[in-house]
Amino acid sequence: MNKWPAFLFCFFTISAAAAQDTLRLHEYLQRHRYTIDFTSDHAFSMLPQLMNGKNVLVLGEGGNHELSMYATLKPALVNQLAKQNLKYFLIESGRTTAFFMNNYLHDGYNDCPKYMERFCDLCNRMKPATQAGSTFKVVGIDFEFTWDFHESMQYLLGNVALDKCPHARALITELLDTGYMAFSYADFYKFGKFYREKQEQLYADSSAIRTELGDKYADLLYFLSNPNVTRPNKDRNGALAQNLLAEIMPLDTSAVYFLSTGIAHSLPCESYSAIHKALKNEELRSRTIVMNVHCEQCAVQGKAMTGRSPMKFLNEEDIKACLSNAANAEIVLFDLSALPPEYDNIKKYGDLLLFARNQR
Secondary structure: OOOHHHHHHHHHHHHHHHHHHHHHHHHHHHHOEEEOOOOOOOOOOOHHHHHOOOOEEEEEEOOOOOOOOHHHHHHHHHHHHHHHOEEEEEEOOOHHHHHHHHHHHOOOOOOOOHHHHHHHHHHHHHHHHHHOOOOOEEEEOOOOOHHHHHHHHHHHHOOOOHHHOOOOHHHHHHHHOOOOOOOOHHHHHHHHHHHHHHHHHHHHOHHHHHHHHHHHHHHHHHHHOOOOOOOOOOOOHHHHHHHHHHHHOOOOOOOEEEEEEEHHHOOOOOOOOHHHHHOOOHHHHHOEEEEEEEEEOOEEOOEEOOOOOOOHHHHOHHHHHHHHHHOOOOEEEEEOOOOOHHHHHHHOOOOEEEEEEOOO
16 A cells, blocks of 8 residues: 555645645734834834733843843833832832932932943933832842942942941941942852851841831831842842742722833743742732744844844744744734634743844
């Protein structure tokens, strides 16, 4: 018996079915896409409809944190969410970074240190929201960065009269003297050890230090009680999830929250990710919407971004081509929430996909 005709029939039948599925997906994407212009005041005016009453929007920064598009994407989202009563803008940085940003955003800081310029630029782009009356807070859920920690200590404690603080004097002096620590893995290790020592020092003499510092004490306690003391080359997902829940639960259901983090932390279907861990909380799970970013033909510092996507469906050439063909502009937002059941492998990565191309 000649098996070839049967084999070829099956092959072409399967191929035709796959092509038909891709065509159906392409047709869906064409009906559920939005062209995005970050510079427009109406860039994300569709968000209230897409969020459909949910309170937490998670942005998974895909490819690389350094893509210049994030400098305009995040403020555009903040400025839209501020119209929806934004309460917290949660960032993948520490508490002292957020303290600096809050003071700069609300005019406490007048100067911007050179190494903080990217945060100042972000704040400047979010000013339309504050000028319109929004009082949202920036909240850091990651570990403390040495330079940001140093800058915030100078702002908080730089004018404290040490001669009037016998119990706090040694602690304050050491906290102010942190400018020598650089952004390196070795210094992150040393800083983590230093941070835990200062934490214990504060706890040991907490009552007396509180009396001496007055209203500055609450901020200092917050800065020195961050349980996330991991480093950038370690798995921080558990610590990020813990801090996220501590900051936003119980949810204020009259407000919205915005978390911007790397895609390694934002995949709801991957058990290792911070969002997967946080969404074990039933209330949070029912009120969260995830938007991940895929960047096609993009480069950072002149080097093309290559490698397999952590969103596994984008490693299938026909699916990737389908999304690319449906993207009718450089930045397109796809609503995946109504995908039919056969596309659950795509939908489980989030309800929204921001498809970008040719970014630097």
